[in-house]
Amino acid sequence: MSTQPSTSAEEAVRTLFDMAGTLRPAAIRAAATLRLADPIAAGTTAAADLADLVSADPDRLTRLLRYLAALGLFERTDGDHYTLTELGELLRSDGPLSIRAMLDADGVLGRADLGTMDLVHTMRTGRPSYEKVFGTDFWSDVQRNPAYAESLEAVLGSGVGWDAELIIDSYPWKSATHVTDVGGGTGSLLIELLRKHGHLNGRVVDLPNAVAAARRRLAAAGLDSRGEATEASFFDRIPTGSDVYLLSAILADWTDEEAQRILRTVAEAAAPDGRVLLSEVNLPEAGAATDDPASTAADLYISATVTTPARTTSELVRIAEGAGLQLSWRGPGTEVRSLLEFTVVS
Template sequence: MVYGFWVSRSLQIMAELGIADTIGDEPKSVEELAQASGTHAPALRRMLRLLTGLGVLVKDEQSQRFGLTELGRMLQKDSPGSVYGSLRAHGHLLSWQAWGDLVSSLKTGQPSVEKFMGDSFFGYMSKHPEDAAIFNGSMAAYQSLNAPAVVGAYDFSTAKSVVDVGGGTGTLLAHILQSHPNLRGALFELPHVKAEATARLSNLGMASRSEVLEGNFFEKIPSGYDIYILSQILHDWDDERSLKILTNVREAMHPGAKLLIVETVLPGDNVSHFGNLYDMAMLVLVGGQERTGTEYTALLEKAGLRIHRVLPTYMPPSVVEVVPA
């Protein structure tokens, strides 16, 4: 555990330098990889040796060339199950600065990254499109894995309409609509996301069964849908702002409507769980938090909602089905 960040940093740099994509299907020599990545060949060779020991790369002793293992292919940008986006996002300087100043968050309860950004996480990203593209790429890749897990865990067949609140460019919504041909869907997002989301849904053949609605979930959420989805939204915010979102959803819901919260539900203390790590990431980056089932119950009660059931998926997040109290 002490040396774990040495490994993660090596993988992050491998993604940043595009080494996996440079190798592709044809093993490459150290010299070829160094030239393509602008690195010092002898130094790069030492990192490649580390990565062969980790099972990411494999070296052919006869040709002295390095190729990708099945695990290593996950570092390519467009490979199935790619972790490229995640490595780029968490390898970003601002992420490292935030974690390096974790003690600041522990003392203040506020995101340490704001000291280096000079703004909130989302405020900074809105003004720095290149940085935002790195983090958005990570979220899009994650949703491509998360969407099938959600559809596999929850039966949407009894609904006629669904709206994904804060659903990004529509990855989850598109997957739901593709799996349920009789369902109509809407994406509710900020205005600057509309063009990309509309194009994405159209390219996936969902234009006739979907629409992109503009708005802010802190202000008002559209009414009239059978299912409302908040996927990876509430963990970005503290209880006060999460309660505002949930209250707006409750006001939009008709009596028979349901809310699906797609989030990691922490199991509590004395349990090793991925969500505990992500909870700390929410602390240092955005000031949000992952929550236990008990914490969700208390938060939802304040908004006039209650948990009907919690459905686990094969990904870390669960589908929390919520109904009016």
């Protein structure tokens, strides 16, 4: 009997090695981070000149270029001269289909991807591997470097998502005059709220990088007379004076204890008569089993990045009650959104 592995078994080994390989993504991301395709597109082709333009070590960069040429991103001509292939074009900063920013190791998304590399930490501890890889939680890390603001804006700044229309259309906004969007990011939701409800004024409260982007975006939308953005941490103290404090897609990034601390800060600002409008994402399906590769990947990716406890409505109500809030209104829900209003217990 033959002890040789069958061809299909050898293929399976090769396939699995290929699937598990880390060098190829690391090399492509290094090229994206160095913006290597830009000077090539502009006509510089010699490896030594490229190294100079992207501030890289010439010898090491030549190895990277050769490897990426072997993968089909560049075409190598006349020794170490390089031009872009159709694949390499996608790494230009300015192309219509560019994915360079998403792969940039210094950008928010690229960094989050790298944060999944110690996934075994998430398996062993239940905590995001991001914290192990970078030594801090995702949202604090986003604040650490002002350069992340640009990437954050690119990721969060493009309109409202995850059925957020529910908040805009289903809450009786006529009963409010001023809303604070707590953790309101780059202001997308506040901008839509102010556009749709002309009597409303509002404020985004978030950490500095998001606030800077929110200010720019409110001004660009012509809404800076009705909307402002204030730097504050929802773990410390947030401004008083609004009649509605909105939290959209906030608590799922935090543990029960942290979520309760956030709600306590918000309840202090809202007291005595303000309302707290909580709109969490992903409630009904949290934890639902699925074989779909995209949703299982998204689920795993998020758990490697942020805390993401899956909570039912009654769990949310229990946490809110522990923060001195009581349920006062239950809005309609969608498959991915809930809408709950609380008042402060006197």
